[in-house]
Amino acid sequence: MKRILISIIFFSLQLYSQNRDTSVIFSEIMFYNSSSIPNGEFVELFNTSYSDTINLSGWKIKYYTSSPDLIVDAGSGTKLLPRQFAVIFEGDYSGGYTVSPNALILKISDNAFGTSGMANTTDRDVHLLNSSSDTIWSYTYSANNSAGYSDEKIILIGDNSISNWANSIVVNGTPGGYNSISQREFDIGIIKILTSPAFPVLNDTVEVGVWIKNFGIRDASNFFVAFKYDFGNDGNIDLIVNSSPINYLRSADSIFIRADSLIAGLEKETKVFAELNFPSDENKTNDTISLLIKPGLPPGTIVINEVMFDPRSGEPEWVELYNKSNSRINLKGWKISDVVTTPTQVTITNNDFYFEPETFVVLASNLLIRNFYDSIPSPILLVPIPTLNNDRDGVVIYDDRGLAIDSLFYFSDWGRSKHSIERINYNQPTNQKNNWIFSVADSGATPGYQNSVQNIQAAKPMSIVFNELMFEPLTGNSEYIEIFNPSNDTINLAGWKIIEGGGKSFTLSTKSFYLYPDNYFVIASDSSIFNLFPYLREAAFSNFIKIFNASDLSLSNSDDIVILKDIFGNTIDSVAFQSNWHNPEIDDKKGRSLERINPTLNSNDGRNWTTSVNQLGGTPLIQNSVFTKKLPSYSKIEISPNPFSPDNDGFEDFTIISYQLPQETSQIRIRIFDSVGRLVRTLVDNEPSGSSGSVIFNGLDDNKQALRIGIYIILLEAINQNKGVVEQIKKPVVVAKRLR
Structure with a gap:
């Protein structure tokens, strides 16, 4: 009976010892060391136990079919502590690796694993034997590594299948420390620190928070975040606030933790540090994070005011900005970007540059811009502006925090070739199409000056009307179209167009031209109009007539339509005229214009049009021969x-x-x-x-x-x-x- 009891106890001790032995695993194998570290092959072990110390005395490494190599003391003993790594080098290894000071350093009893070292071109198996020569673990490595890159185990407590091993992602491996590709058992980390609002401005109340993720294999519990505040960013911590404890976070889950204390009335730069407190954490490298909070400007403080994306030959592309505020703004660290197709951000300036209030600054890639304009009174900052597309593209301005202060997305039909596009109103949205139009300046742009279209407004319907149509002139004479301003407003005709029924359009002026109340403007097919109406040669009329090619202006002699559009493309007046609108009492209408009787009445009422009775056949730029005044209706x-x-x-x-x-x-x-x-x-x-x-x-x-x-x-x-x-x-x- 006594002998049986002793046998049972011995067997139990053997079984317990074997169970303890299996807590020691392969974690890394360097079979193809770098030439810079001679005799640098190694095998790394890890004790997965949280309580047991394993004595590796008498343990062996068996490589392939070779005789096992005995693991021996390298000066620190042979006991492997719980959760400790052991690195087993060749007997003649003399240094070269950076090994964690917490690791146990061991060697084998001879100068090579196996007979002559591990193969680096052929897959081979490696075995771990305990002091009883029992095989505890085996692993067959894949010889597809470059020199200096080890095989590392991904999940340390996982099996030794090929899918749980991979090549190290750092040169010379990670001897004595967690593998570069390994997932820890306990590893929670801070992945991001955020503020609300994301880009605070002066006197904002700011909330700080962090995203925490559990990168570990096991669930985590009982941790918190310490938030430390350095008001003024002077290197001194002024306030520490711990978050409420987090009781549980599952593996691979994330959680957002807010600081319990708000920054009330942000007045100056504040640096916030967040530190994760989790005693079981096996990776401290991702436990801290910091953020510098700077009170910045609200979007729209500085606006994009003018863009030259289709310049003349030799002229650089450029962008003009305007400071709407009443404060000087330092543009140091600000950036500009295009949008299509791949946005490219470039820094506006790395030096202090103070943008004065209510002024302009021009961003250009070189100073050749000065050759195209009489003067540019504003500062020019040399910036390698990303190439702007002519068909469609965008411009984005970022402050030094990365906040988009203003952005514009334009299309080619917003402007015209060799002219900039100009903003009309600082206070209207930047990406509102009708807040942009091509420059009507003589030079095609206004860099450094107030825009030529500043505060221009869409015209009201019938503010300018068709007043006379010469669509069937005598042979050798000119067709012409007359418009008239019956309103009380002075109207800028820049960019206005007349479109005739065939689809041809005629731009009245490509620069600012003001038509005053009760004034006329004429477009004619050729200069013969001066022969028929000699008074048009007088200086008083010269600015109010524009000559086009005869082949361009070609009105039908019977029925046709003319449309008047303002600079925004709005239809201001249109007339679908007919030849039978002529006075039937006049036998020969050829060479006589169709005149409007009253400019305030319906444009498309044939009763409001009739044949000119002027002896010259028309009245371009003077009052119509058939004009009749409409009196106010004071009675019925x-x-x-x-x-x-x-x-x-x-x-x-x-x-x-x-x-x-x-x-x-x-x-x-x-x-x-x-x-x-x-x-x-x-x-x-x-x-x-x-x-x-x-x-x-x-x-x-x-x-x-x-x-x-x-x-x-x-x-x-x-x-x-x-x-x-x-x-x-x-x-x-x-x-x-x-x-x-």
Whole structure:
């Protein structure tokens, strides 16, 4: 019985010893050492136990088919402590590796693993034997490493399969320390420190927090973060605040931890340090992080004001900035970037440069920009601006913290070749298309100056109108189109276009040109217009006429359309004219223009157009020969002039019937009766109308014959069917003739 009990105890001790032995594993093998470290092959072991110390005396390394090599003391003993690495070198190793001071250094009893060292071109197996010569672990390495790169185990407590081993990612391996590719059992780290707001400005309240990730194999518990504040960034810690303890974080999970203390009213640079406190952490390299918090500027303080992306030959591309604030701003460390296709950031300046308030600065790659402009009063900073595409691209301005202070994305149709694009209003959004337009300056741009289109506004419909059309001139004479400003505003015609029915467009001016109230502007197909209308040669008219090629301006002799667009492409006026708008009383219309009777009435009402009665056939840049003034409607119906004389002499040939109605909308009919009550003309028949309107009467009957001299009655009838209201208004009109 006693003998049996002793046997059981001996067997149990053997089993316990073997279980303890298996806690020692292979963790790294250097079989192809660098030539700079002779005799540098090594085998690294790791004790995975948290409690047991293993004595490696009598243990062996067996390489391939060679006899085992005995592991011997190298001066620090043979006991491997819990969670300790051991590095086993060749017997004649004399140094060269950087080995962790916490590692146990051992050697083998001879000068080479196996017979003559480990092979570095053929896969071989390596075995770990305990003092009883039992094989504890085996590993077959893959000989695909470059010199100086070991095989490392990825998960130390994992198996020895090929998938759990890989080549070291650092030269000479990691003898005595955690492998370069290994995942620790306990490893939580700070991956990012953040503030809210991300880019604070002066006097902001700022919250600080960190993202923590569990990189380890095992779950982590009972840790916290210490936040340390250095107000003023003078090297002194002014405040330490510990976060609340975190009880649990699963492997591979992340958590965001906020500091319990806020920075109230940020006034100066503040450096914040975050330190992770986790006693079981096996990797301290990712436990600390810091962030310098600088009170910066809000976006839009400095704005992109002008961009030359399609310059003339020899001129560099350039960007103009404007400081909207009332403070000097240091541009040191600021950056500029393009957008398409691969954004490239470049530094504006590495030196102190103070951008004065409400001024400009030009960023250009070289000083050749000065050759293209009479003067550039603002500073020019030489910056290797990334190449800007002509079809579409962007410009982004970053402050020294990396915050985008302003950004612009433009397209080619925003501008025109060899002209910059200019910002219209500092306070409108940068990427709003109608806040940009091509420069109308004589030089094509305004670097260092207020933009030529500063605060330009879209024109109102009918603020400029078509006033005269010469679409069928006599042979050898010029077609022309006249526009007129009937408004009370002075209007800049820069960038305005007239588009005719065939799709051709004609730019009125490529630079600022102001058309004052009651002034005219003419475009003509050729200079023969000066022969037909000699007065146009006078200096007073020279700036108000523009000559194009005859082949370009080609209006149809029957029906056509002309459209007037402002610099933003808005349609300001359009006329779809017809040849039958001419006065039927005039037999030969060729060589006579179509003139507008009143510029404030409907552009597309044929009754508002008729044949010029000027002896020259037209009235370019002077008042139309058929112009008739519209008087305000002070009563329900007004007729002006009254009497009128429709004899085609250019004086009071038409009368305007203006009316006011008591309803918002009505269907109206206007008829003309002679003195005995016979209907002679229906001017308007069941047409919709607002509460007021005007109609032109040319003195002709329904057969387009001139009415006799006499008194006629105008009858206006209006009905609002929704309200059942019928309105009838009568008023006499006198048809007369001028005395000769």
